[in-house]
Amino acid sequence: MALDDRKLEVLRAIVEDYVATQEPVGSRALVERHALGVSPATVRNDMAVLEDEGYIRQPHTSAGRVPTDRGYRLFVDRLSKVKPLSPAERRAIERFLIGAVDLDDVVHRSVRLLAQLTRQVAVVQYPSLSRSAVRHLELVPVSTTRLLLVMITDTGRVEQRIVELPGPTPVEDITELRGAINNKLAGIKLVDTPPLVQELVEHRSDPVTNAVAVVLLETLVERHEERVALAGTANLARFNSLDLAGSLRPILEALEEEVILLKLFDEVQAGSTRVRIGDENEVADLRTTSVVSTGYGPGSTVVGGLGVLGPTRMDYPSTIATVRAVARYVGDLLAQH
Amino acid sequence: MALDDRKLEVLRAIVEDYVATQEPVGSRALVERHALGVSPATVRNDMAVLEDEGYIRQPHTSAGRVPTDRGYRLFVDRLSKVKPLSPAERRAIERFLIGAVDLDDVVHRSVRLLAQLTRQVAVVQYPSLSRSAVRHLELVPVSTTRLLLVMITDTGRVEQRIVELPGPTPVEDITELRGAINNKLAGIKLVDTPPLVQELVEHRSDPVTNAVAVVLLETLVERHEERVALAGTANLARFNSLDLAGSLRPILEALEEEVILLKLFDEVQAGSTRVRIGDENEVADLRTTSVVSTGYGPGSTVVGGLGVLGPTRMDYPSTIATVRAVARYVGDLLAQH
């Protein structure tokens, strides 16, 4: 049986009320608060259908209805209009991000901002190394047999590693090698660098170049250096006894695993916001939560992801709007920088 | 009335049992589990005295006794011997820390290790900039009017800032300036650098030096760049309903404030472990918790602090032992590096 307009309207009303009040919503309350133009009895019939179709359910026999994951999904896909941010929120975003001095600062500020605006857990991925390009590589001698390799990317990220040299090496050699490396790699996307490093090694074939190249390749390739910032875990405690009953601990544990957090941004795209509701999450411990994520970057490119995580019972329209807005601002900021 | 030996013994038994079972302990249970050599009635008399003195209290009239903050304090000061780590724990520490590749890695690994071993919230402060010395300063041109200033400290920490130059500047000038700066500052404790930078500016007095010096001073002086790593917040959820009843949220909030975390390490010293129990904490939101902290650094110097935070009902002897052990290992690691 297809759902007619009124049934959809009923579903929307249920979702909105439940999100607002956090309590199962009954037929009477529904017709009182929403101008549905029909009696409670009619609404009850509609609700029975919605329940058959799996969009809502009853916690107990004599309670009101609560949306299921599937109900939220329908709501997000077809029933909700993205709620535009209030001017106050826009101002808050600008004020908060305007003073950022470097990349670290941008990331920290945005993650806190996001947590504050959505009152949920916020996650911001640092601009992904693999999606950036090399701006500059520096080799700094720290002793006669040790170098510090510093890589700066066009997104402002800085990575450093220690290189152990095979033996004492004059500074001039280092300087020369640095020149060669920069010539080869500057401006190149990180993904495209490894073959160039190989070329370099083959062409020069001396032990120092070799030693540097090994570490350099690690730095360029190793994805495990992807980093994320987290904020607002305290907001989880707000729900403790209700939606997330008892599952708080596993959620906190999951949030401490960088690997898991990175998964949230697996396939992010700029502009398109992704919503994963409850069971749609791959990570088992996060099945009681919803994740709203999107990509960000200068212009329409994507250098990283950001998003928020909260109970499935969240205010999707505002959350989505906020996540998008913050992503756009952060992207702009990176473009200027 | 002074507390005689047996009364102290009773207090110790109460603390140990309560920590182990998490339930108020009564006189009968006490004589059964500990070889006190006296009857429950005698113990009751002792307990009455201990209660008068404020070392223990009764949650309700007909319940057993629970240590107060003051009781824990006495226990920690006079009654507990530091429990040596098990070989398994020592091995775990070594294995966990051995593979660390850089400073970031060391800090991350140790904070996770600490959280895991103590099953509590762990906090590790990055080696404090103010306590380190300059190893090397690098100036990397990223465009004709922009430099990246990279500072490497002897603890392995790397700080970077962007410098906007007053106008296009030839690379040679930059190289020369770098040499001058390094001559002046290499090996100097950060605290002692500002006057030297002043000298440099006065001596050279050109606009480029000026621009660099401004940023350099910021980097050298600004304490707000102190950073901390956090792990094990999920462990807080274990206590939720019991010790920390309801206060979980404010605690999580406090833990998100770097400023507050840094306060935990305000006056840390190497070797001496500091224990702050309940009310002894300055931060109001942490009054239901205890903090065990110590300093670490190569040799007997201190470059940062680390510690754990948990409910006042914690296993102090093991926690203290673990915190100390990890601090020592991390210190050693920094010494090698």
Place this chain on the structure above:
DNA sequence: TGTTGGCACTCGAATGTAGCGAGTGCCAGT
């Protein structure tokens, strides 16, 4: 066919009552 009012029914939450038992404080005896 869709909508409505009415009504019996269900069941969770709240409230009240009673008994149990762990634990105490006190006291008299050794």
Place this chain on the structure above:
DNA sequence: ACTGGCACTCGCTACATTCGAGTGCCAACA
């Protein structure tokens, strides 16, 4: 100074009762 005994307290659990929100169903109606 210690101990056994005893009356007393009071939180906890179990059980019974009530209350009411909310439902499903049905017959009536447009």
